Amino acid sequence: MKDWQYILKNLSLLSQMGISLAAPLLLCLFLCSWLNSRFMIGGWIYIPGFIMGLGGSFMTAYKLYLAIMKTQKKKKNREHEKAFNRHV
Numbered sequence: 001m002k003d004w005q006y007i008l009k010n011l012s013l014l015s016q017m018g019i020s021l022a023a024p025l026l027l028c029l030f031l032c033s034w035l036n037s038r039f040m041i042g043g044w045i046y047i048p049g050f051i052m053g054l055g056g057s058f059m060t061a062y063k064l065y066l067a068i069m070k071t072q073k074k075k076k077n078r079e080h081e082k083a084f085n086r087h088v
Contacts, residue, residue, distance in 0.1 A: 013068065020064050024056030 032049035035041050 017061060017064060020060040021057045024060060025050070025053035028053030028056065 028049045029046065032045045035045055036043070
């Protein structure tokens with residue numbers, strides 16, 4: 001049972017990372033498409049939109065990475081506390 005929980009936890013983290021990378025980029029490109037069709041700005045608008053989408057993707061991925069590292073650090077600290085308190 002523990003193996004399945006470990007596998008599902010890692011699979012959910014992997015899918016969350018994929019969504020975190022894809023969603024901001026796609027949203028920025030859809031916004032650029034809307035701006036282009038609505039105001040006839042031109043195709044050049046996709047370049048800054050792509051760059052801002054990548055920036056947003058990497059920022060959300062970095063925040064997810066920090067959250068994962070924080071939980072692992074807490075887990076590691078709890079393991080040390082248990083070993084100290086058990087006096088084995």
